[in-house]
Amino acid sequence: MAQEQELNLHPVHQAMANQRPEKVTIRQLWINQAILHSQQSAENATPLYTTLSGHEGHEFRLLHEAGLLQLTETGAVESSCLHKFIAIEQNATAYASLSTKFPGLKIVRESIQNIVLGHTKLRYPVGEVEKICRSKIINLDLNEPWMPRLQGDQWIIPTCRGIEKFAELHASDPKLHWTLLLTLHGECPWSIDAQSVISGKINDLFHTYPALIEEVQDWIGEELLTNIRNNHVIDFSTVPKLLQQKLLMWVVPMCVALACRQQGWAISVLENIHYGQHPEHAPMVSWIIDFQIPTRQALTFEPELRNCLETILNRAAHITPDGEIHYYNGA
Amino acid sequence: MAQSLNNTPTTKDTNNKPFIGEIKVASRIVDYLSSGLYHSPAACLKELINNSYDADATVVNVSVKPDADRIVIQDNGHGMSKDDFVTHFERVSESHKRDSSDITSHLKRPKIGKIGIGFIAANEICEIMEIFSTKAGSTELLHVTINFSEMRKPIEERRRDGTDFTKADYSGEILESPSEEHYTHIFLEQVRGEAQNILVGAGSQSNSANIKSLYGKSAESIVTLLKNPELNSWKDFDFYSETMLQVALNIPVEYPNSWVPEKLQTKIKKFEDEVKRLNFKVSYDGTPLRKPIVFSPGDKDCFIEPFEFNGEHVSATGYFYAQHGIVKPQDLHGLLVRIRNAAVAEFDSTFWGFTPSIAPLIQRWVSVEIWADDRLEEAMNIDRRTLREAHPAFVELRDELHNRLKKVFDLAKKNLYEAGNKERRADKAIETRKEIKSALQTVKMSSAAMTSVVKMWDAKIDKPSIEKSLLKKYSVAELYSIVIEVAKDVMSDEQLEQFLKHLTDRLGK
Numbered sequence: 147m148a149q150e151q152e153l154n155l156h157p158v159h160q161a162m163a164n165q166r167p168e169k170v171t172i173r174q175l176w177i178n179q180a181i182l183h184s185q186q187s188a189e190n191a192t193p194l195y196t197t198l199s200g201h202e203g204h205e206f207r208l209l210h211e212a213g214l215l216q217l218t219e220t221g222a223v224e225s226s227c228l229h230k231f232i233a234i235e236q237n238a239t240a241y242a243s244l245s246t247k248f249p250g251l252k253i254v255r256e257s258i259q260n261i262v263l264g265h266t267k268l269r270y271p272v273g274e275v276e277k278i279c280r281s282k283i284i285n286l287d288l289n290e291p292w293m294p295r296l297q298g299d300q301w302i303i304p305t306c307r308g309i310e311k312f313a314e315l316h317a318s319d320p321k322l323h324w325t326l327l328l329t330l331h332g333e334c335p336w337s338i339d340a341q342s343v344i345s346g347k348i349n350d351l352f353h354t355y356p357a358l359i360e361e362v363q364d365w366i367g368e369e370l371l372t373n374i375r376n377n378h379v380i381d382f383s384t385v386p387k388l389l390q391q392k393l394l395m396w397v398v399p400m401c402v403a404l405a406c407r408q409q410g411w412a413i414s415v416l417e418n419i420h421y422g423q424h425p426e427h428a429p430m431v432s433w434i435i436d437f438q439i440p441t442r443q444a445l446t447f448e449p450e451l452r453n454c455l456e457t458i459l460n461r462a463a464h465i466t467p468d469g470e471i472h473y474y475n476g477a
Numbered sequence: 478m479a480q481s482l483n484n485t486p487t488t489k490d491t492n493n494k495p496f497i498g499e500i501k502v503a504s505r506i507v508d509y510l511s512s513g514l515y516h517s518p519a520a521c522l523k524e525l526i527n528n529s530y531d532a533d534a535t536v537v538n539v540s541v542k543p544d545a546d547r548i549v550i551q552d553n554g555h556g557m558s559k560d561d562f563v564t565h566f567e568r569v570s571e572s573h574k575r576d577s578s579d580i581t582s583h584l585k586r587p588k589i590g591k592i593g594i595g596f597i598a599a600n601e602i603c604e605i606m607e608i609f610s611t612k613a614g615s616t617e618l619l620h621v622t623i624n625f626s627e628m629r630k631p632i633e634e635r636r637r638d639g640t641d642f643t644k645a646d647y648s649g650e651i652l653e654s655p656s657e658e659h660y661t662h663i664f665l666e667q668v669r670g671e672a673q674n675i676l677v678g679a680g681s682q683s684n685s686a687n688i689k690s691l692y693g694k695s696a697e698s699i700v701t702l703l704k705n706p707e708l709n710s711w712k713d714f715d716f717y718s719e720t721m722l723q724v725a726l727n728i729p730v731e732y733p734n735s736w737v738p739e740k741l742q743t744k745i746k747k748f749e750d751e752v753k754r755l756n757f758k759v760s761y762d763g764t765p766l767r768k769p770i771v772f773s774p775g776d777k778d779c780f781i782e783p784f785e786f787n788g789e790h791v792s793a794t795g796y797f798y799a800q801h802g803i804v805k806p807q808d809l810h811g812l813l814v815r816i817r818n819a820a821v822a823e824f825d826s827t828f829w830g831f832t833p834s835i836a837p838l839i840q841r842w843v844s845v846e847i848w849a850d851d852r853l854e855e856a857m858n859i860d861r862r863t864l865r866e867a868h869p870a871f872v873e874l875r876d877e878l879h880n881r882l883k884k885v886f887d888l889a890k891k892n893l894y895e896a897g898n899k900e901r902r903a904d905k906a907i908e909t910r911k912e913i914k915s916a917l918q919t920v921k922m923s924s925a926a927m928t929s930v931v932k933m934w935d936a937k938i939d940k941p942s943i944e945k946s947l948l949k950k951y952s953v954a955e956l957y958s959i960v961i962e963v964a965k966d967v968m969s970d971e972q973l974e975q976f977l978k979h980l981t982d983r984l985g986k
Contacts (some may be wrong), residue, residue: 219698242538400799
């Protein structure tokens, strides 16, 4: 980095910059998706990668190393890549840091919630922001749990609503194959009401697809599933973190698939991972969810939804503290 | 008469006390001021960068691309507290910048800012300016948002219902920051359309189909591009690059490597060292800015004349650069004056109204850069682009510069123009000798005679008299006279008659 670009760096940020092996592995999975998308289509007008990268912008460095993000002799983003890679960063300090590390990088100084114009389904972004939202890859590396909230008189899961709006935007003409990279806290700090919302979704789903019950029971255990299904109050602080992560590994993709079922996607969970087993690390869950345009025309979206639900756990895996991926089915 | 001149005027104020008051200036005046002061986005950016310089920043990063909808200027200067902000910003033009000292506290730089209006430059570019700033030793991070669009509204619109209170021109908060940090980050938000187009480089003033951009180029690559003899003007680049070059010309950044031919480098070293000592580095979208002054005469001759002046009203130092042929790009023609290391506008191609009696052509062969002392600052108008022409410092420096320009022009004429002429004459003489040889080849003559004739011109080619003879031009009458005189000696009358007849026919064609 040129001397001109060396500015004061927050020591906390420097500490955060130390990359944990688990995160390095996750990032590499993300970059592989970017490589796949760039191989699938040479079309250049659509952004390839939109992300909540944080102030370090590790992904942009990796995208550069993968030959996707071209930089000039000064380290600035090449003109041909100026609107291909986009960071969403509300924090001014992080914004400043990113713009110094990657001059020319498109950075949207907004919260992700503002980008999709809140939780309402009546307002959608237009113009340049809409274009950004239709990126081939959306990486929501969130510093939050999967949390139902009361919005007016309706319970919603804000993250799920945001994903639903991204999917809706990609579904508008011309429909665009895209991939969601989603990372969340691996805990379930749900209130009693929030537990009821999750419980209701699960019971509704099992009513329609009873064949799923056995698989889920095998995955999270009979006791937890029974408590959820019977809407018993669960003190999640006593539930082992691993079990909470595993619950989320099934609940989150399920909610996404249900939320987007009317949009006609062939949704598949390409990676379904938990990590952060080290006592000093926060437990995390991460997914790579692909939204393909279905190859066959169906009268209803039900076959695609069922296929998605039945395969959610096919790629379930965990990453060890030293960064190795272990798939539960041994793949 | 009802009135008497001797009557003491009465007032309604029974106390009849003298009164004093403060003329409060509406913040809308900022808009009027800035629109008159800052004629281009580059002029606005350099004001903000020079503020960083005055804050003892050693590193400034300017972010403009990809869309210039937001511009970020980050520096590692000493930062600002809430009190500093209020002191400096609440009353435009009541600057406290030089209250305690006219040099910066840490790096001892001469402060550029004087009356504290630099920040209003931002008003010309954007609707909102956000400042994040913190000082070393403090855990407070100042965050202020100045709403220029609000300030531009008429006072009636800004007044809240039924009260005297107006909406705030700025709002602020104190956030937390580690105590060892010190910086100022400025976000110019909602950049105005026209400024945005210029800053992002949408097009160029050049008609060239091949518009070049300096975006993403290293300092070395920019020097190479500026040395390209086909580059006539910075306008051959896109607006983005032109703005970048204009900013770089003004601010106290270093010169690029190899900006003058090697043989002249010793003459400019002291100027290079002076700006290096300031330790001020600015990067523009990752491109390290250097002064965009590059003299590349190719194989043509050039010289530098140093300038030192200690007058009654002003002192100055600098250099006069001259080369054989037009200095390119043309943006470097003329005179550039720096006060406290910041340029006063751009190169003035008239050299402050110099009307040379000799060869106006040479005017475009010369580039002058001068550093004047603070006394010239007193002559500088608020726009920082023009100088009061009646000010004694200006008058004295202008007269001295014009005297020196005459001498430099004379020197250029003698050393570059006339020396060039000499070279061209020698070349012409060699060419003429070749033509003579070629003409002789068409005549049947013995090789001895041929050698004798050729040898005469070959042997004495370097002699000025022979060169003169070779290049001498003759009238037809002179030609007749010479030919007849020679022919009489070697021809019979009959041959002479025939010869003259043919010669006359040939010359009369």
